[in-house]
Structures are given as structure tokens and as C-alpha cells.
Amino acid sequence: AQTVTQSQPEMSVQEAETVTLSCTYDTSESDYYLFWYKQPPSRQMILVIRQEAYKQQNATENRFSVNFQKAAKSFSLKISDSQLGDAAMYFCASNNAGNMLTFGGGTRLMVKP
């Protein structure tokens, strides 16, 4: 079974600064994908970024980038130039079968003006 662990229940960052959210995972599969989802107060989960495990190059989406360390089974999310709208719950997730995601416990990100 897959497990995903987010060790930071809560993080805060100053507006315009950079913050890194941590995630570790465990899987015995060789083919899998990793995701970061954002859940604002509206409750709707929004995909932030995804990484294919067989790709060594770290994924980047505008201000969001990941540091994927396959051997260490680590998948952290870096948010640059933090904005007030980035405040939300962030969930790390892995997927190795269809759309069956395994989620971490989440990290609440607060952005201070």
C-alpha cells in the first residue's frame, strides 16, 4: 500500500517570500505519479502541479516548482513570490492505479501581508 506523509501541519510565509512544503511517500510501484493539490475555503481541490516518477526533471508551473528526490522518496513544493491567494490547505498525493489517489494529511499555508 502507498503512504504519503506531510510532516508540517501548518506553515506561514510573508507575502512575496518563498516557502517550501514537505512531502514524503512510500510505494513499491515503479510507475507512479505525484501531485500537489490546493484546497481553498471553497473546498474545491485544485491541481497545482504533477510529476511523473520516471522523469528526473523537476516539474514547474509558474511560481510553483517541485524538488523530486526519487531515491529519498521526497516530493516538496516550493512556492515563490507568495501571494495572499495562495493561502489554503495543500495536499500531496500519489497515484499508481487509475485515478486512485493516496493523500497526505495536508499542510495549512498562511500568507501574511
Added chain:
Amino acid sequence: KAGVTQTPRYLIKTRGQQVTLSCSPISGHRSVSWYQQTPGQGLQFLFEYFSETQRNKGNFPGRFSGRQFSNSRSEMNVSTLELGDSALYLCASSLEWTLNEKLFFGSGTQLSVL
């Protein structure tokens, strides 16, 4: 294009009752999956459907069931409700059923069991 629509948004039931939640995927999407979100257990996978067939099922009792219709709309049913079934139920849709699909989530149905 309309997003994933879940109805109702809020629901209050009593123990022992049954409930049906509905999910309309984005037009053209053929895969629907369901998740339960609670403060204690976090986000847990319930089941997923593709082409009206259940493809995977999470570790939930048989009281939790679902189905998908020919137009890809999906429903999930919980029978003999328990207090612990109080949760946010999220539905997600995707175009196909492959490993790297981008999932689009609805805003969920908040179920309260009294």
C-alpha cells in the same frame, strides 16, 4: 465548460437512514472517482468508475456503494448511516482512466449525520 457539479451541497440525515449523492462530471469526461474527507482520517479514496464499470474500490464497508450511468454521471449511496459517516464527499472527473490523468474536483457534498 461547466465544472464538476455535486448535489446537494449540504445534507443532514439521522442515524440509520440512507443517502444518495450525485456527481455530474465535466462534459466529455468518462471517469469519475469519489473521496471522503474528514478531520480525523483526512482524504480517503472510496471508488472510481469508468465506462459504467467500477475500476477500483477503497477500504470502506459495503454500506458504501456507487454507480455510473451511460452519460458518465455518477451517484454514491450510503445505507444505514452512522455518525462517523459525517464528512465532505468529493467527486472528481477526468477524461480517461489512465495513470496520469488530471483530476477535476467538485466542491463536494457536506453530509452531517445526527
